[in-house]
Amino acid sequence: MNMTSQQLMKLILEESEIISEKIKRLEQLSAQIEQSNRNHLEQLKRTDIKVDNSGVNRSIAELERVAEKTVKSIQTTQKGFNWVLYTVVFSAISLAALFFAFKYGFQAKSEIRNEYYNELNKEGRIxxxxxxxxxxxxxxxxxxxxxxxxxxxxxxxxxx
CATH class of the missing domain: 1.20.5 (Single alpha-helices involved in coiled-coils or other helix-helix interfaces)
Incomplete structure (x- = not known):
C-alpha cells in the first residue's frame, strides 16, 4: 500500500471536504436549533401560565372554619366556666351564711331558753x-x- 503524495493529498482533500460539509451541516443544525429555541422562548413568554391554587384556597377556607369553630368553642367553654364559677361562689357564700346563722342563731336561742328556764326556776314557777x-x-x-x-x-x- 504505497501511496503517492498526490493520492494522499487527494485523499486528505476528499476527507477535508467531507469534514467541511459535515461542519456546514452542523452549523446549519445549530442555527436551526438556535432558531427553534428562540421560537420556544418567545412562545413561553407569550404563554400565560396559570397555577391551579384551588386546593390551597380550600385548605385556607377549611383552616378558617376550624379557627372559627375553635373560637366559638372556647367562648362557650368560658361562658360555662363562668356560670359554674358564679354558682360555686354563690353556694360557698350561702353555705357560710347558713353556717353562721345556725352557729350563732341557734346558740343564741338555746342561751335564751336556758336564761328563761333559770329565771322561772328562781321564781319557783318550774x-x-x-x-x-x-x-x-x-x-x-x-x-x-x-x-x-x-x-x-x-x-x-x-x-x-
Whole structure:
C-alpha cells in the first residue's frame, strides 16, 4: 500500500471536504436549533401560565372554619366556666351564711331558753321532780273524788 503524495493529498482533500460539509451541516443544525429555541422562548413568554391554587384556597377556607369553630368553642367553654364559677361562689357564700346563722342563731336561742328556764326556776314557777309527782297524784285524786275536790279548791282559794 504505497501511496503517492498526490493520492494522499487527494485523499486528505476528499476527507477535508467531507469534514467541511459535515461542519456546514452542523452549523446549519445549530442555527436551526438556535432558531427553534428562540421560537420556544418567545412562545413561553407569550404563554400565560396559570397555577391551579384551588386546593390551597380550600385548605385556607377549611383552616378558617376550624379557627372559627375553635373560637366559638372556647367562648362557650368560658361562658360555662363562668356560670359554674358564679354558682360555686354563690353556694360557698350561702353555705357560710347558713353556717353562721345556725352557729350563732341557734346558740343564741338555746342561751335564751336556758336564761328563761333559770329565771322561772328562781321564781319557783318550774316544778321540781318531787313536786311534779305530787301534782300528778293530786290531780288523779281530784279526778276520783270530785265532791271532795270542790271543797278543797274553795279552801285553797280562800288562802290566796
Amino acid at each position: 316544778l321540781s321532780e318531787k313536786n311534779a309527782v305530787f301534782m300528778e297524784k293530786f290531780y288523779k285524786w281530784v279526778d276520783k273524788n270530785p265532791n271532795d275536790s270542790k271543797e278543797l279548791f274553795r279552801e285553797v282559794n280562800k288562802m290566796k
